[in-house]
Amino acid sequence: MTRRDGDARTQTLERTQTQRPRLYRVMLLNDDYTPMDFVVMVLERYFRKAEQDAQLIMLAVHHKGRGVAGVYPRDVAETKVAQVTSHARAEGYPLQVVAEPEA
Numbered sequence: 441m442t443r444r445d446g447d448a449r450t451q452t453l454e455r456t457q458t459q460r461p462r463l464y465r466v467m468l469l470n471d472d473y474t475p476m477d478f479v480v481m482v483l484e485r486y487f488r489k490a491e492q493d494a495q496l497i498m499l500a501v502h503h504k505g506r507g508v509a510g511v512y513p514r515d516v517a518e519t520k521v522a523q524v525t526s527h528a529r530a531e532g533y534p535l536q537v538v539a540e541p542e543a
């Protein structure tokens with residue numbers, strides 16, 4: 441990393457590599473009321489999972505309490521949270537979906 445001092449108050453930091461955008465995990469949380477079939481449909485439709493993978497992820501969330509539906513840049517992750525939450529509420533289900541930054 442090179443540091444060039446121009447004006448005493450202004451410094452420019454140069455990097456040879458650009459930083460990759462931070463990625464966010466979209467997490468599904470378990471609850472007692474959302475039907476399993478609805479969660480599987482969500483994983484297929486919004487997270488592009490094949491049916492068998494969707495079943496496995498849904499069951500893992502059911503047993504462990506939470507699990508990763510997908511990993512995306514922040515704007516995509518936030519859009520998926522909003523879309524899935526809106527769909528679940530429209531059906532009257534309490535499904536919780538959250539985005540969290542990768543470590």
Ligand code: TYC
Nearest residue numbers: 468469470471474475476501
């Ligand atoms: N626990 C729910 C049931 O027994 C199923 C479920 C799975 C709900 C995953 C939410 O994120 C979830 N119907």
